[in-house]
Amino acid sequence: MVEKQVEIKLKTGLQARPAALFVQEANRFSSDIFLEKDGKKVNAKSIMGLMSLALGSGTTVNLIAEGNDEEEALQKLADYIEQVG
Amino acid sequence: MVKVRTKDLIEKFDLELISGEEGIDRPISISDISRPGLEIAGFFDYYPEERIQLLGKTELTFIGKLDDGDRKYRLQRLCTDITPGIIISRGMEVPEELLEASERESVPVMRSKLKTTRLSSHLTNYLEGKLAPTTAVHGVLVDIYGVGVLITGKSGVGKSETALELVKRGHRLVADDCVEIRQEDQDTLIGSSPELIEHLLEIRGLGIINVMTLFGAGAVRSYKRITLVINLELWDQNKQYDRLGLDEEKMKIIDTDITKLTVPVRPGRNLAVIIEVAAMNFRLKRMGVNAAEQFSARLSDVIDDGEH
Numbered sequence: 001m002v003e004k005q006v007e008i009k010l011k012t013g014l015q016a017r018p019a020a021l022f023v024q025e026a027n028r029f030s031s032d033i034f035l036e037k038d039g040k041k042v043n044a045k046s047i048m049g050l051m052s053l054a055l056g057s058g059t060t061v062n063l064i065a066e067g068n069d070e071e072e073a074l075q076k077l078a079d080y081i082e083q084v085g
Numbered sequence: 086m087v088k089v090r091t092k093d094l095i096e097k098f099d100l101e102l103i104s105g106e107e108g109i110d111r112p113i114s115i116s117d118i119s120r121p122g123l124e125i126a127g128f129f130d131y132y133p134e135e136r137i138q139l140l141g142k143t144e145l146t147f148i149g150k151l152d153d154g155d156r157k158y159r160l161q162r163l164c165t166d167i168t169p170g171i172i173i174s175r176g177m178e179v180p181e182e183l184l185e186a187s188e189r190e191s192v193p194v195m196r197s198k199l200k201t202t203r204l205s206s207h208l209t210n211y212l213e214g215k216l217a218p219t220t221a222v223h224g225v226l227v228d229i230y231g232v233g234v235l236i237t238g239k240s241g242v243g244k245s246e247t248a249l250e251l252v253k254r255g256h257r258l259v260a261d262d263c264v265e266i267r268q269e270d271q272d273t274l275i276g277s278s279p280e281l282i283e284h285l286l287e288i289r290g291l292g293i294i295n296v297m298t299l300f301g302a303g304a305v306r307s308y309k310r311i312t313l314v315i316n317l318e319l320w321d322q323n324k325q326y327d328r329l330g331l332d333e334e335k336m337k338i339i340d341t342d343i344t345k346l347t348v349p350v351r352p353g354r355n356l357a358v359i360i361e362v363a364a365m366n367f368r369l370k371r372m373g374v375n376a377a378e379q380f381s382a383r384l385s386d387v388i389d390d391g392e393h
Binding site for chain 2: 027040041042043045046047048049051054065
C-alpha cells in the first residue's frame with residue numbers, strides 16, 4: 001500500500017467534470033484507490049463518493065493505492081490533481 | 086475530529102447564553118450529563134469536569150442555602166478549563182458567584198426553560214447520536230421489504246444497476262456509492278447518504294439520475310437500519326459458493342457483526358431478483374422458518390429411516 005498527501009491545485013476544485021475525468025483515470029488501474037479527507041474515506045473509482053467530499057481548490061487530501069500498479073496509479077492521479085487548471 | 090461543541094447545543098436547544106461566551110467553541114467529548122449535587126455539597130473527589138453540568142431546582146435551592154464562603158469556593162470549582170458548559174434548567178436565576186467564576190474561566194453558562202429531567206434526556210439523546218462512532222463504506226443501501234440491505238462489491242460490478250432495478254420493483258433507495266454508517270446502542274447500524282448525493286444514482290451510460298424526481302417520494306428513504314450485507318463479486322471458477330445456506334457468514338462494521346452473503350455475478354443471473362429473495366428469506370429466517378435447516382432435518386430423518 002502506498003499513500004501520498006496531495007493538494008488540489010485545479011482552480012475550480014473537483015467539480016463534476018474534473019471529478020468524472022479523475023474517476024475515469026482511476027478506473028484504468030487495477031489497484032484499489034481511495035481518497036481520504038477529514039477521516040472520511042471514499043473509493044476513487046466511484047464518482048458519487050468522490051463528489052460527496054466536495055473537494056475545493058486548495059484542500060489537501062490523502063491519496064491511497066493498493067495493488068499491482070499502485071505506484072503508477074498514485075503518480076498519475078496525484079499529477080492530475082496537482083495540475084493547475 | 087471534534088463532532089460537537091457547546092455552541093451546537095445552544096443552537097439545537099435554543100439555550101440562552103448568560104456568561105462565558107469565550108468558551109462556546111469548547112468540544113464535548115462525552116455524552117453523559119453530570120448533575121453536580123454532591124459537588125456543591127463539597128465533595129469534589131470524583132467531579133466529572135469534562136461533562137456538561139446541569140443545575141436544576143434542587144441544586145440551585147441548595148446553593149442558595151450555603152454560606153457565602155462555601156458558595157463562592159464550590160461554584161468556582163465547578164468551572165474548570167475543560168468544562169464544556171453549565172446549563173441551568175427551568176429558567177431559574179443564576180447565582181452571582183457562578184457568573185463571576187464562569188467569566189473568569191470562560192465556561193459558558195446557559196439557561197433553558199425546560200424541566201431538568203426532560204432537558205437531561207433530550208441532551209443525552211442528542212449527544213449519543215452526535216458522538217456515535219461512524220464510518221463510510223463503498224456500496225449501495227436499499228430498503229427491501231423493510232430489510233436494510235447493503236450491497237457491496239468492486240467498482241463496475243453492477244451495484245447501482247441492481248439498485249435501479251430494485252427501485253423499479255418498488256423498493257427504496259437510501260444511498261448510492263457512498264454509505265455513511267453510524268453505530269447506535271452498541272449493535273445497531275444506521276446507514277444514510279452524504280447530503281450532497283442524497284437520492285442520486287449513477288448509471289454508466291446514463292450519468293447521474295435523481296431517483297426521487299423520477300420515481301417519486303415513495304422510492305427513497307433518508308436513513309435505514311442495516312441488517313444484511315450482500316457482496317457481489319465476479320464469478321470465480323475456483324471459489325466455492327454457498328449451495329445450502331446452512332451457515333451464516335458474518336462481517337464486522339465498526340463493532341457490530343452483521344450477516345453477509347456472497348453472490349457471484351454472471352451474465353444471465355438476475356441480481357435484483359436474487360437480492361430481493363435473499364431479503365425475504367432473511368426475514369423468514371428471523372421469523373423462525375429456515376428452509377435449508379428444515380430440509381436438512383428431513384433428509385437426515387429419511388436417511389435414518391432407511392438404515393433401520
